[in-house]
Structures are given as C-alpha cells and as structure tokens.
Amino acid sequence: MTTVGGRPAPAPTAAAPVDWVAALSMPGPEQERAIRELHGLLVYAARRQVHRMGGGPGRHGGAVADELANQAADEALVAILGKLHTFEGRSRFTTWAYKFAVLHAANAVRAAAWRGREIQLEGLELVADRSPEPGQYAEAAALADTVRGLLETELSPYQRRVVIALLVDEVPIDVLADRLGTNRNALYKTLHDARSKLRRRLDALGYLAAATGDLP
Structure with a gap:
C-alpha cells in the first residue's frame, strides 16, 4: 500500500488511468483527466508534508497552508511531466510521483519561513564544536579560524x-x-566555485590530507 508520511495515501478514483505514463504523455481528454487526478494526489501528499514540517494551520493559517500545498503540487506536476521519460517502473507510479510533491512542499515551507526575515549577508561567526578531548577541540578551533580567514x-x-x-x-x-536578483543555477555555480577555492586552499594547508577532501 502506498503511504504518505506514514499514513495510507488516498486510493486513486475511477478516473485514474491504468497506465499513468501513457495517459499523461498523449494530448487529449485522457491526459486532462489524468492530470486532474494526479494533481489531487499531489495536493494530498504536499499537504501532509506541510503539516509534518510544522507549516500547517497552527503556524501559517489554514488558507496559507493550503496555498503552500497547492503551490507545491503545481510545481511537482510540472516536474513530473518533464521527467516522465525517467520513470522506470521500479515502484508504483504514484509512489514515484509523491516524492516530487514532498520535495516541493518542503521547499515551499522553508521558503515561507524566510518571508519577511532579514538575511544577514555579511559577517560570519564560526564556533568549533565542543569536544570532551581538549586536543580535538583545539584542532577544530584552528580549522574554524582557518576557514574564517579563507572566507x-x-x-x-x-x-x-x-x-x-x-x-x-x-x-x-x-x-x-x-x-x-539572480537565479538558482547561477547561485549553484557561485557556490561550486567558492567551495572549490576553499577546498584547494585547505588541501594545500594540510587540513584535508587525512579527511575526505570535501566540504559540507
């Protein structure tokens, strides 16, 4: 049985296609019915995720929670339609589709939590994790100081x-x-370049010699 958040997912209605991929791929009335059916299932999955993350009525209000769930379902539907060719049938189609709804719902809740909040884009305070071993803490503190300086x-x-x-x-x-005022792809590129610079310098300083050679 397909589950969402540990609970049974709603059973597809009589309008649900036997072959989701075929129904969603061919323009026409059958595709329209399949899209409506799938969107309803995605809203259910997204709403469960919104509530699971504490973004339900108690936090945002019922109308806002529903807005987040519907927004996530809309985005998940677009993503699914663009990736139909990647579905390999290793699981039920709805199980595969629900993952898109959960991902987009999680993103929507995190984004909503930052609405109206100031983003501090300058300054950094790195604190080494406390350790029962003084030597380990000293090493972590030295690494934190080094990373702060390299930044x-x-x-x-x-x-x-x-x-x-x-x-x-x-x-x-x-x-x-x-x-x-940019886009996510540009930010991913900036982050990749920055991490590469830091990794090279940390490696040159000997911090990554005995580690995995990667940054968080």
Missing part, C-alpha cells in the same frame, strides 16, 4: 555572501536568488 581572503565579497547564506544560515536557494 575573507580567498573569496570575492559576492561568493562570501552566497556561502554564508546557503551553508551557514541555510537560506533556501530560491529565497536567496530572489533577494539577490
């Missing part, structure tokens, strides 16, 4: 702002893109 000396101001917002403050990438 100032190796990255451009724009790269530094993006790294701090995405990796430290965990600002949703779509929210940051909107605030900076």
Whole structure:
C-alpha cells in the first residue's frame, strides 16, 4: 500500500488511468483527466508534508497552508511531466510521483519561513564544536579560524555572501536568488566555485590530507 508520511495515501478514483505514463504523455481528454487526478494526489501528499514540517494551520493559517500545498503540487506536476521519460517502473507510479510533491512542499515551507526575515549577508561567526578531548577541540578551533580567514581572503565579497547564506544560515536557494536578483543555477555555480577555492586552499594547508577532501 502506498503511504504518505506514514499514513495510507488516498486510493486513486475511477478516473485514474491504468497506465499513468501513457495517459499523461498523449494530448487529449485522457491526459486532462489524468492530470486532474494526479494533481489531487499531489495536493494530498504536499499537504501532509506541510503539516509534518510544522507549516500547517497552527503556524501559517489554514488558507496559507493550503496555498503552500497547492503551490507545491503545481510545481511537482510540472516536474513530473518533464521527467516522465525517467520513470522506470521500479515502484508504483504514484509512489514515484509523491516524492516530487514532498520535495516541493518542503521547499515551499522553508521558503515561507524566510518571508519577511532579514538575511544577514555579511559577517560570519564560526564556533568549533565542543569536544570532551581538549586536543580535538583545539584542532577544530584552528580549522574554524582557518576557514574564517579563507572566507575573507580567498573569496570575492559576492561568493562570501552566497556561502554564508546557503551553508551557514541555510537560506533556501530560491529565497536567496530572489533577494539577490539572480537565479538558482547561477547561485549553484557561485557556490561550486567558492567551495572549490576553499577546498584547494585547505588541501594545500594540510587540513584535508587525512579527511575526505570535501566540504559540507
């Protein structure tokens, strides 16, 4: 049985196609019925995720929670239609589709949490995690100091702002893109370039010699 958030998902109605991929691929009345049916299932999955993340009526109000769920379902539907060719049939189609709804609902809730909030794009406070071993804490503190220094000396101001917002403050990438007047692909490129610079310098300084060679 397909489940969403640990609970049984609603059973498809009589309008649900036997072959979802075929129905969604061929323009016409059958495709329109399949899209309506699928969208309803996606709204259900998205609404469950919104509530699971604490974004339900108690936090945003019922109307806002429904808006988030419907927004996520709309975006998930577009993504699914664009990736129909990747469905391999290893699971039920609805199980595969629900994952899109859950992902987009999670993004919508995180984005909603940042609406109206100020994003601090300057300054960084890195604190080493406390450890029962003084030697380990000293090493972590030294690494934190090094990373803080490299952020100032190796990255451009724009790269530094993006790294701090995405990796430290965990600002949703779509929210940051909107605030900076750019797009997510450009931010991914900036983040990749910045991480590569930091990785090379940390490796040169010997910090990654015994580690995995990657940054968070």
